[in-house]
Structures are given as C-alpha cells and as structure tokens.
Amino acid sequence: MTITWTDWQATAVPLLLALGAIAVLLIDAFWSTGTKQHKHSVISLITGGMILFCLAFVVVQRNGFKPAFCRTVVEGPAECSLVLEPLTIGLWAVLLIGGLGVVGLSTYRLLSADIPVGEYHFLLLSALVGATVLAGARDLATVVIALEVVSLPSFAMVALNRDRRGSEAAMKAFLVSVLSTAVMLFGISYLYGVTGSLYLQTIATRLPGIDPDLRRVAFAAGLFVIVGFGFKIAAVPFHGWLPDTYAGAPIEVTAFLAVVSKSAGVAGLLVLVTFGVAPSGSELRLVVAILAAVTMTVGNIAALRQQEAVRLLAWSSIGQVGFLLAPLAVGDAQAVVGYLAAYVVVTLGAFGAVAVVQRHRPGGLLSDYRGMIRSEPGLGAALVFFLVVLAGLPPGLAGLFTKFAAFQAVIDAHLGWLAVVMAVNVMIGLAVYLRWVAEIFRLPADDPFSVDIETPAVAVISACVGSAVVMSLLPSALFALVT
Amino acid sequence: MSALLLVLLGLPFLAAVVLWVLPVPKADRLAAIVGAVVSGLVLVGSAVLWWDLLRPRSGSSTIGEQARTLPGRIHPYAETDVSWIPALGVRFHVAIDTISMPLIVLTALLVFLCCLYSLRITPRIGRMRSLIALLLVIETGVIGTFSAVDLVLFFLFFEVVLIPMWLVIDIWGDEHDPAGRRRAATTFVLMTVLGSALMLLGFLLVYRVTGTFDLEVLGQDPIRNGHGVALAAAVLIAIGLAVKMPLWPLHIWLPDAHAKAPTVGSVLLAGVLLKLGSYGLIRILLPVLPGATATIAPYLAGFSTVAIIAGSLACLAQTDLKRLIAYSSVGHMGFIGLGIATMSPEGLSGALFANIAHGVITGLLFFLAGAIKDRHDTSDLRTLGRALYARLPRLGGLLTFACLASLGLPGLAGFWGEMLVLLGAYHPADSLPRTTFLVMMVIAGLGTVLTAAYFLRLVRTLCQGDPAEYPAAAFAVDLSRIELITWAPLIALTVVLGVWPPLLLNHWNFL
Numbered sequence: 001m002t003i004t005w006t007d008w009q010a011t012a013v014p015l016l017l018a019l020g021a022i023a024v025l026l027i028d029a030f031w032s033t034g035t036k037q038h039k040h041s042v043i044s045l046i047t048g049g050m051i052l053f054c055l056a057f058v059v060v061q062r063n064g065f066k067p068a069f070c071r072t073v074v075e076g077p078a079e080c081s082l083v084l085e086p087l088t089i090g091l092w093a094v095l096l097i098g099g100l101g102v103v104g105l106s107t108y109r110l111l112s113a114d115i116p117v118g119e120y121h122f123l124l125l126s127a128l129v130g131a132t133v134l135a136g137a138r139d140l141a142t143v144v145i146a147l148e149v150v151s152l153p154s155f156a157m158v159a160l161n162r163d164r165r166g167s168e169a170a171m172k173a174f175l176v177s178v179l180s181t182a183v184m185l186f187g188i189s190y191l192y193g194v195t196g197s198l199y200l201q202t203i204a205t206r207l208p209g210i211d212p213d214l215r216r217v218a219f220a221a222g223l224f225v226i227v228g229f230g231f232k233i234a235a236v237p238f239h240g241w242l243p244d245t246y247a248g249a250p251i252e253v254t255a256f257l258a259v260v261s262k263s264a265g266v267a268g269l270l271v272l273v274t275f276g277v278a279p280s281g282s283e284l285r286l287v288v289a290i291l292a293a294v295t296m297t298v299g300n301i302a303a304l305r306q307q308e309a310v311r312l313l314a315w316s317s318i319g320q321v322g323f324l325l326a327p328l329a330v331g332d333a334q335a336v337v338g339y340l341a342a343y344v345v346v347t348l349g350a351f352g353a354v355a356v357v358q359r360h361r362p363g364g365l366l367s368d369y370r371g372m373i374r375s376e377p378g379l380g381a382a383l384v385f386f387l388v389v390l391a392g393l394p395p396g397l398a399g400l401f402t403k404f405a406a407f408q409a410v411i412d413a414h415l416g417w418l419a420v421v422m423a424v425n426v427m428i429g430l431a432v433y434l435r436w437v438a439e440i441f442r443l444p445a446d447d448p449f450s451v452d453i454e455t456p457a458v459a460v461i462s463a464c465v466g467s468a469v470v471m472s473l474l475p476s477a478l479f480a481l482v483t
Numbered sequence: 484m485s486a487l488l489l490v491l492l493g494l495p496f497l498a499a500v501v502l503w504v505l506p507v508p509k510a511d512r513l514a515a516i517v518g519a520v521v522s523g524l525v526l527v528g529s530a531v532l533w534w535d536l537l538r539p540r541s542g543s544s545t546i547g548e549q550a551r552t553l554p555g556r557i558h559p560y561a562e563t564d565v566s567w568i569p570a571l572g573v574r575f576h577v578a579i580d581t582i583s584m585p586l587i588v589l590t591a592l593l594v595f596l597c598c599l600y601s602l603r604i605t606p607r608i609g610r611m612r613s614l615i616a617l618l619l620v621i622e623t624g625v626i627g628t629f630s631a632v633d634l635v636l637f638f639l640f641f642e643v644v645l646i647p648m649w650l651v652i653d654i655w656g657d658e659h660d661p662a663g664r665r666r667a668a669t670t671f672v673l674m675t676v677l678g679s680a681l682m683l684l685g686f687l688l689v690y691r692v693t694g695t696f697d698l699e700v701l702g703q704d705p706i707r708n709g710h711g712v713a714l715a716a717a718v719l720i721a722i723g724l725a726v727k728m729p730l731w732p733l734h735i736w737l738p739d740a741h742a743k744a745p746t747v748g749s750v751l752l753a754g755v756l757l758k759l760g761s762y763g764l765i766r767i768l769l770p771v772l773p774g775a776t777a778t779i780a781p782y783l784a785g786f787s788t789v790a791i792i793a794g795s796l797a798c799l800a801q802t803d804l805k806r807l808i809a810y811s812s813v814g815h816m817g818f819i820g821l822g823i824a825t826m827s828p829e830g831l832s833g834a835l836f837a838n839i840a841h842g843v844i845t846g847l848l849f850f851l852a853g854a855i856k857d858r859h860d861t862s863d864l865r866t867l868g869r870a871l872y873a874r875l876p877r878l879g880g881l882l883t884f885a886c887l888a889s890l891g892l893p894g895l896a897g898f899w900g901e902m903l904v905l906l907g908a909y910h911p912a913d914s915l916p917r918t919t920f921l922v923m924m925v926i927a928g929l930g931t932v933l934t935a936a937y938f939l940r941l942v943r944t945l946c947q948g949d950p951a952e953y954p955a956a957a958f959a960v961d962l963s964r965i966e967l968i969t970w971a972p973l974i975a976l977t978v979v980l981g982v983w984p985p986l987l988l989n990h991w992n993f994l
Contacts, residue, residue: 334570374507393676394624394643404635404683405571411687416715419687423680427673434669437646438653443610479570 009061010068010084013054013092014132020050021125028118040117041107047121048103051128055096062089063483079199082136087274090337090481091135091267094344097467098259099128101348104460105355106252115160115250123153124256131264138275140188140198140225143268144181147232150264151177157256158249169248176241180231187224191277194218200276207279222277222284226269226291233265233321235291236298246314251358254310255351258317259344266324266340274331288329293421296322300428308364309354309436316390316432317347319425323406326418332409338478339402342471346386346399349464352457353383360451366436371444379453380440382465387433389468392426397472405479484535484561488577491528491587492627495521495594495619502616510612515605518598518615522622526591529626533584536560537990554831555582555769556702557632564632572696576632581990582765582835583629586758589842590629593754594622596969597747600850603965604857606655606745614655614747617647621751628759634686634696634767641679641727641759645672648748648756655745659861667739674726674736682723682763688716689771702770709774717775720768721783728760730783730820731790734813738797741809742862746853749805753812754846758838761819765831769823777826777914784824784908788923788930790817795933799940804855804862807941808848811889814934815841821927822904825920830907832991837900839987840888840980844897847973848885854878854966864941869948877962879946881970886938888977891931896980899988901931 024043031039061084069081102124130149137143155177159170192198194214195206207218227238234242246254269288278284299318306312320343327335354364356379361368372380389396392403403426410419471478498521502510559578567575579587597618605611620643627640649672656664690696692712693704706713726733741749768776794814801807815837822834855871855878856862871879888895891902908924911917980986 388646393646394639397639400639400642401568401571401573407683408571408687408690411684411691416684419684420681423677423684426680427677430676431669431673434649434672438665441650441654476568476570479568 005070006068007066007084008068009064010066010082010136013057013096014129016050016054016057017125017129017132020047021122021129024125025118025122028116028122036117043117043121044103044107047125048100050125051096051100051103055093055100058089058092058096062086064089073202076205077201079139079197079202081139081142081199082133083138084136086483087270087333087337088136090333091263091270091340092132093481094337094341095128095131095135095260095263095267097341098263098344098348099124099131101344101352101460101464102252102256102260104456104463105255105348105352107460108355108454108456120157120160123157127153127157127256127260127264131260131267134264135267135271137268137271138200140191140200140203143272144185144188147184147264147268148181150261151181151232154257154261157253158245160253161248161250165248166250169245172241173245176231176238180228180238183224183231184228187221187228190217190221191225194221200272203276204279207276207282219283222282223287225272225277226284226287229265229269229272230291233262233269234318235321235325236295236318239295239299239318242318243311243314247308247310251310251351251355254314255348255355258313258347258351262317262321263340263344266321266328266336269325270328270333270336273328274333280331285329285331288325289415289418292322292325292329293418294322295319295325296425297421297428300425300432303432304428304435307366309357309366309369310364312366312432312436313347313350313354316429319429319432320390322425323403323422326422327406327409329418330409330413330415332405332413334479334482335402335405335409337482338405341478341481342389342398342402342468345464345467345471346389346396349382349461349468350386350390352461352464353379353386356451356453356457356461366439369436369439370442372440374443376451376453379451379461382461384437384440385465385468387437389472391430391433393430395472396468397475398468398478401475402478484532485563485578487528487532488561488579488630489563491525491532491591492577492623492630494525494528495626496623499616499619499623502612502619505612507612511609514611514615515598515601518619519595519602521619522591522595522598525622525626526588526595529584529588529591532561532579533588536579536581536584554826554828555765555767557582557698557766557770559632559699562632571635572690572694573635574633574697575636576697576699577627577630577636578632578699579630583762585835585839585987586629586762586842587626589758589839590622590625590755592972593750593842593846594618596846596850596972597750600965600969601747603963604746607658608655610654614651614745617651618747618751620647621651621755625755625759629762632698634689634698637698637763637767638679638683638686641682641763642676644756644759645675645679648672648752651748652740652744655748656743660743663739664743667736667743670736671740674733678723678726678733680723681719685716685719685723688712688719692716698766698771705770706772707774709776709778713772713775714778717768717772717779720772721764721779724760724763724768725786725820726760727763728757728816728820729813730786731793731813731817732786734790734794737813738806738809741812741849742803742805746850746857749809749849749853750846753809753849754842757812757816758842761816761823761834761838764820764823765834769826769831777912780824780826780912780915781919784821784920784923787817787820787824788926790814790820791927791930792933795930795937798937799933802864804852804864804867804941804945805849807864807937808845808852811848811934811937812841812845814930815845815889817930818901818904818927821923822900822907825904825907825910826912826915827907827910829903829910832988833900833903833905833907835991836903836980836984836987837897840896840900840977843973843976843980844885844888847881847970847977848889850966850970850973851878851882851885855882858960864944867945868953869944869946870950870953871946873948873950874953875961881962881974883942883946884974885977886942888981890935890938894981896977898981899984
C-alpha cells in the first residue's frame with residue numbers, strides 16, 4: 001500500500017499533542033532547580049497550553065474537510081485513514097475539553113498524593129493523542145492502534161496509586177483491555193476476510209453486496225468489533241471491571257477514565273457504526289440498541305444501591321453510556337456528540353467537587369455531603385447543578401435537551417421500545433442522583449461539613465458551572481458541534 | 484402585553500435567585516415579605532393581563548366568536564415567539580387565551596396567599612428563605628406551563644416544578660415522620676418524571692408525523708386519524724398527564740404527597756399542580772389529536788368514573804384529615820377527566836370550571852387542615868377528637884363551609900363544574916358512544932352522593948359532638964387574623980363563582 005497524499009493539517013492536533021507529551025517528559029527529567037511545586041505548575045501550564053492551542057486550532061478549522069494518508073483507488077473516491085471533517089471536529093472539541101478539565105483537576109491534589117508529575121502529564125497527553133486519532137480514524141488498523149494508544153497510558157495512570165487497591169484496579173483494567181483488543185482483532189480479521197479491505201468506506205460499500213453465505217460471518221465479525229468497544233466503554237455485560245477500577249484509581253485518573261477514555265471509546269464506536277461496520281438498516285444497529293437498553297438499566301439500578309460517591313458516579317456513568325449508545329445505535333452523530341459534550345463538562349465538575357470533599361474526608365461516603373448547601377453553599381449548589389444536569393431535569397437544561405435529542409433520534413428511527421426503556425431509565429437515573437442531592441440539602445444536627453477550597457479547584461469547578469450554564473441557556477451550541 | 488407575560492414568568496424566578504444570593508439570616512427574615520410582595524405583583528400583573536384579554540375591542544372579531552372552533556385550540560394573545568434550538572425544532576413560544584388565563588390568575592392567587600400565610604405561620608424547621616424561593620420557582624414553572632404554546636416548552640416548564648416540589652415535601656414535610664415524607668416526596672417526583680418522559684415520547688411522535696412542536700400550527704392542522712402512530716402518541720400523552728392529574732390507577736403518589744407536604748405545599752399541589760394535567764389534556768390532546776382522543780375517550784371516561792367512585796370510597800375509610808382531603812381530590816379530578824372525555828361543549832366548560840373551583844376550594848380545605856394540624860400537632864382524626872364547633876367554632880364553621888362547597892352544594896363553586904360535566908356526559912360528542920357515557924353519568928352521579936356522604940361524615944366526626952367529652956385545649960387559638968386575611972379571598976371566590984358562574988363560563992364557547 002503506497003501513501004500518495006496527505007493534508008498535514010488533519011494530523012496537526014495529534015502531532016502537537018505528541019510533541020507536547022515528549023516536551024513535558026523531557027522537562028520533568030532535566031529540571032532540577034526550583035521547588036516541586038514550581039515544576040508542577042510549569043508542567044501543568046505547558047500541558048494545558050498545548051491542549052488549549054489544539055482547541056483553538058480545532059475552532060479555526062471547524063468547517064474544513066481535510067483527509068490524510070489517502071490513496072487513490074481505481075473507482076470511487078479516495079480511501080483515507082484519517083479525515084478531519086465536522087464530525088471529527090466535534091469529537092476533538094469534546095475530547096480536548098475533557099483533557100483540559102482533567103489537567104485542571106490535577107492541579108490541586110496531585111502533588112500531595114506523591115504522584116510523579118511529569119509522567120502523569122506525559123501519559124495524559126499520550127492518551128489524548130490516541131483519542132484524537134481514534135475520532136478521526138477511517139480505517140480499522142488506525143482504529144485499533146489509536147485505541148491501544150488510549151488504553152496503555154490509562155493502565156499506567158490507574159496504577160499511579162501504589163497501593164493494593166491501585167494495583168488491583170490497574171490489573172483489572174489491563175486484563176479486560178487486552179481481552180477486548182484480542183476480541184476486536186479477531187472481528188477485524190474476519191471483516192477483512194469478508195470484504196477485502198480495512199478502509200471503513202470501502203467496507204461500507206462492499207458489505208451490502210457480499211455473498212449471502214458470508215453475511216453471517218460479516219455479522220459475527222461486526223459483533224466482535226462492537227463487543228471489543230463494549231469492553232472499552234464498559235457497556236453491560238462487559239462492565240465488570242469499571243467500578244473497582246474507578247474506586248481504586250486516584251480521583252483525577254478516575255475523572256480521566258470517565259471523561260477522556262470513555263469519550264474516546266464512544267467516538268471510536270460512533271465512527272465505526274456510522275461509517276462502515278453497521279450501515280443503516282444493519283442488524284448490528286439492533287445489537288447496539290439492545291446493548292444500550294441493557295447498559296442504561298443495569299447501570300442505573302446498580303447505582304441506586306451505592307453508598308460511596310465515586311462508586312455512584314462510576315455506576316451512573318455506565319447508565320449514561322447506555323443513553324449515549326441509544327442515539328449511536330441509530331447513527332445520529334449530532335445527538336451523540338451533544339450528549340457527550342454535556343456529559344463531559346458536568347462529569348468533570350462532579351469529580352472536581354468530589355476531589356475537594358475527599359481530600360478532607362477520605363471516606364467518600366454520600367453522607368459526607370450532608371448539609372453542604374449550608375456550610376459550603378457555592379460548592380454544594382455547583383454539585384447539585386451537575387447532578388441535575390446528569391439527571392436531565394430543569395434547571396439542568398443541557399442534560400434535558402441532550403436527552404431530548406437522544407429520544408428524538410430513537411423515535412425518528414422507529415425504535416419505540418428503546419424509547420420506553422429510556423423513559424423508565426430517566427426515572428431510575430433521577431432516583432440515583434436525588435439520593436445525593438437530598439444529602440446535600442439535608443441539614444445535620446451536628447457540625448456541618450466545611451472545607452477550605454483551593455483556588456485551582458474553584459477555577460475548575462466555576463469553569464464547569466459556567467460552561468454547563470451556557471449550554472443550558474443555549475442548547476443549540478451543543479448541537480452545533482457537529483453540523 | 485407580551486412583555487407583561489414575560490415579566491410574569493421571569494419575576495418570580497429572579498426573586499428566588501435574589502433570595503438565594505442574600506445571606507442566610509437576613510434572607511430568612513425577609514423571605515416571606517419579599518415573597519408576598521413579588522407574588523402580589525405577579526397577581527396584579529396577571530389580573531391586568533386577564534382584563535386586557537377580555538376587554539371589548541373595536542375590531543370586528545371578539546374573543547367569543549374566535550373560540551367557536553375546535554375545543555382547546557389556542558387563540559394566542561400576548562404572544563412571544565422566538566427560535567430557541569433550531570437543531571431540535573424547539574421555539575420559545577408563549578401566549579395566553581381564555582382557557583389558560585383563569586388558571587394563571589388562580590396560580591398567582593394561591594402562591595400569593597401561601598406567601599402571605601408564611602408571613603406569620605411557618606413550618607417548625609424554618610429555612611424560610613429556601614421555602615419561599617422554591618414556591619416562587621414553582622410559580623414560574625406553573626405559569627410557564629399554562630402559557631407555553633410549544634410542546635417542548637410545555638414539557639420543560641412541566642418539569643421545572645418537580646425538583647422544587649420534591650424539596651418542599653422532603654425538607655418541610657411532616658416532621659413526625661421523616662422516612663415517610665422522604666418516601667412520599669420521592670414517589671411523587673419519580674412517578675411524575677416517568678409520566679412526563681412518556682408524554683415527551685408522545686410529543687416526539689406528534690413531531691415525527693407533523694414536523695412541528697407548535698401548538699398554534701398543530702391546532703390549525705391537527706392529526707385527524709385515530710389509529711397507528713396518532714393513537715400511540717395520544718395514549719402516551721394521556722398517560723403522562725394522567726399521572727400528574729392524577730387519574731385512577733396512577734394516583735398512588737397523591738395521598739402520601741399531599742398528606743406529608745407542609746400546608747403551603749399541599750395547597751399548591753392540590754390547587755395548582757394537579758391542574759397541569761387536566762390543562763394539558765384540554766390544550767394538547769383535544770386540539771392536536773382529535774381523532775385519537777375520540778378513540779381513547781371512552782377509556783379515559785371509564786378510568787375517570789372509577790376514580791370518582793374509588794376516591795370517594797377511599798375517603799370514607801380515611802382516618803387522617805389531610806389524606807381524606809387528598810383522596811377527595813382524586814374524586815374531583817375524576818369529574819374533570821370525565822368532562823374532558825365527553826369532548827362536548829358542556830363537559831369541557833364543566834371541566835374547566837371544576838378546575839378553577841377545585842383549586843379554590845381544595846386550597847381552602849388544605850389551609851384549614853393545616854391550621855387544625857398545627858394546633859393539635861396531628862391530623863389523625865381519632866386523636867383530633869370531636870366537637871370542633873365547641874373548641875374552635877370559627878375554624879369548624881369554615882371547615883363545614885369548605886366541605887359543603889367541595890361536595891357540590893348548589894350556590895357554591897363546586898356545584899357548576901360537576902353539573903356541567905354530568906350534562907356533558909348526557910350529550911357527549913357525536914363521535915363517542917352515547918350509551919357508555921350515559922352509564923358513566925349515572926355512576927358519576929352516584930359518586931356525588933358518596934362525596935356528600937364522606938364530607939358529611941367528616942363534619943359529623945370532627946366538628947360535631949359533645950363538648951364536655953372533648954374540652955378545648957388551652958393553647959388552641961381560634962381563627963387568627965393572618966388566617967382570616969389569607970382565606971378570605973378563597974371564601975369570597977367560592978361564593979362568587981357559585982352565585983355567578985357566567986363570570987368564567989361566558990368566555991368558554993366551544994360550540
């Protein structure tokens with residue numbers, strides 16, 4: 001295969017992030033003067049600056065269409081491995097915002113947890129490289145490699161807590177990921193065998209015309225690829241690793257897993273489903289729809305029973321993935337990206353608030369939040385707002401309208417049963433978040449919870465509140481991410 | 484006048500935000516005053532808007548002539564229509580007409596009275612700042628629902644009310660039973676959210692067929708067929724609204740929520756929030772899906788009739804004053820549901836009239852029940868004892884008055900709505916099976932007898948009796964001044980609406 005031409009602007013964002021990752025690692029290695037605190041701030045600033053720069057680049061390029069690593073074929077349009085187009089732009093914006101939020105979250109607790117700063121940011125940026133490539137990937141080999149580039153740094157980050165829980169969490173995530181990659185490669189090999197191509201676009205054109213005998217093989221192959229992604233995004237029944245991993249990792253890393261890693265998985269699945277493996281009308285879409293229904297129901301019901309804040313967020317994030325899979329199953333990219341954007345911002349905010357509280361109350365129980373609305377009104381109100389957005393009720397209009405768009409996509413695709421399951425899950429999800437909200441509003445008899453909140457935390461949480469409020473007042477901005 | 488409607492929507496919400504921004508001790512002191520002033524302004528504003536809507540105009544067409552079309556269809560006045568989320572087809576479109584305006588005034592009145600009441604009488608737990616702020620947010624949500632002309636906007640405002648009401652029940656509810664009030668609050672919010680999510684599915688089905696969420700457009704070009712997608716949409720919307728209303732058997736959240744809520748919460752729940760459901764049936768189901776509504780109307784009527792009987796029988800078995808009044812709402816909302824299901828001019832006018840009358844009378848009943856509960860620290864009828872006439876003569880007298888109004892005594896507000904509904908069931912719309920409705924009418928008529936039975940039983944067990952056996956408690960004060968001031972408008976309205984029903988009925992011409 002010979003590469004004939006590439007528009008290098010399409011690769012600019014992953015390349016810049018990779019350069020940033022190396023720069024951060026080198027600075028950490030060769031920096032010997034000054035305090036640790038100083039070094040930490042410089043590295044955070046460089047990482048954040050790099051991501052911001054990429055974000056600005058994405059905003060400038062928002063209407064462009066730039067393919068990379070293309071080769072011309074005899075008939076039909078050129079086959080490309082990486083394409084910068086509106087969908088890519090929307091996904092990149094979400095991923096970069098998520099990454100930026102994680103960097104911001106990491107500024108106020110990392111140091112005391114004795115985590116090597118340089119490596120942490122290196123791993124974070126590397127994972128972002130993988131995530132951005134995944135969102136732009138248009139052939140299966142690139143998809144697999146990008147997914148591995150997201151996953152490998154994730155295990156290392158989970159293991160940064162060098163205790164038993166951390167090691168166990170990392171081990172679980174690692175084994176599941178290896179397994180899922182194996183399953184996916186198996187599926188991909190069959191897809192290649194059936195269609196003779198790794199390019200999604202070519203697969204999509206050849207799949208309808210294949211030999212009827214091979215149709216079942218193609219279905220199984222697509223199923224394996226989807227199952228592989230199912231492990232990554234923790235769709236039920238491939239979710240077993242997630243709660244322990246979330247609870248064992250440092251909270252910043254948990255936020256990273258819930259925001260960047262999960263968004264990357266959803267982005268990859270979205271690319272696969274909309275561009276190649278499961279064209280409109282395919283039975284595989286029905287599989288994704290069933291996966292969505294089961295995932296949201298199991299995730300929400302399990303979240304109902306959690307007593308720890310992080311575990312509740314972990315299980316409810318499974319529920320949210322179910323809601324993301326619903327519009328994904330009908331191939332509505334706009335609804336998926338809008339939902340993802342709202343989810344990323346408020347999840348970051350919620351983890352930010354949890355990080356502040358857990359710094360002072362390491363137990364992390366829901367009852368630790370009792371009376372917060374009176375003792376810490378700002379933080380309490382912000383957390384309530386994030387949870388209400390996640391539940392999708394006013395005043396969290398960002399959550400309400402993204403759920404609405406998901407409903408609309410599903411109804412327009414004539415999947416009435418899925419819509420009813422979603423409606424039931426809106427209720428269960430609300431029950432999950434209301435338990436937490438109730439604790440925040442309840443005034444305890446004894447001394448209420450009070451903390452001193454560091455400036456970076458205030459900045460990150462305010463930024464999340466600000467973006468969530470803007471998204472609530474102007475929901476059209478959410479859906480303008482993909483035009 | 485469209486600016487005035489926007490002010491009515493925005494003012495309570497802004498006042499709530501201001502209250503939450505103020506420091507706690509100061510805001511706790513000022514809350515009820517701010518609330519009373521703001522909701523008073525909203526009341527004045529809505530009265531002005533109503534007068535402006537009804538004032539005779541020099542133009543050729545009057546409101547009365549316009550309305551002689553499809554029932555429930557909106558004839559917008561004071562309209563604001565701007566695009567909001569083009570990607571989803573959602574517009575910020577609000578307007579009023581003669582159907583929604585009385586309900587808006589009722590909402591403004593009841594919220595104002597609740598704030599006024601809170602000037603002197605507050606729940607034991609305090610936290611007045613948040614209570615008043617939440618009441619004001621509820622006011623915005625309810626007025627928004629009554630004025631929304633876009634289905635999504637209707638859904639949105641419908642949901643605005645949920646979390647504030649949940650908090651009101653969860654925090655300020657019955658202090659003797661923390662677990663019970665939490666369960667009541669959660670049941671209320673979860674059932675309503677499920678209902679409204681199903682309702683949203685119905686709206687989306689309507690959108691899929693017609694390509695618009697706008698009630699004005701939908702009213703001009705309704706979905707006339709009564710099967711397939713239209714039927715599914717109608718059933719989903721009806722279920723969602725029936726949970727709110729609530730219709731039997733979806734009423735199970737209601738008794739607990741009403742009984743455990745604080746007085747102001749019960750008043751707003753019964754007086755205002757239940758009307759969101761019946762208003763939605765009239766505003767959305769009838770004009771948008773007339774064919775499918777005709778298909779489901781006999782079932783709607785059947786469930787409503789069961790609600791009338793079941794509510795009344797449940798009332799006969801109640802031992803708690805607030806639960807009894809709550810169950811009586813099930814029966815009364817059953818009448819409203821039956822009136823809507825007849826799809827006839829009389830039935831619809833009756834349902835709309837009963838809406839207002841129920842808001843006024845049940846609001847008064849819950850105020851009275853709250854007053855009795857505050858004085859005795861319980862609302863259990865067995866613990867309350869008898870001989871209220873001797874112990875608290877004025878309260879006892881008012882309670883009897885409210886009970887008589889609620890059971891539909893001619894000359895008071897409760898009578899006209901039920902009578903018109905029964906008349907409507909006698910002449911249902913042409914597309915409906917008349918025999919079925921005649922049976923419903925007879926059963927509902929029996930329901931009025933049962934209603935009279937339980938209210939008279941309540942008066943007999945609570946108010947009458949030998950004063951010697953139940954001596955007056957020393958601390959129990961009869962009617963205080965603030966109570967008299969708060970309740971006087973409701974009492975006056977009950978009489979005025981009972982004596983002069985054309986005050987409202989003249990503006991609803993569904994012929």
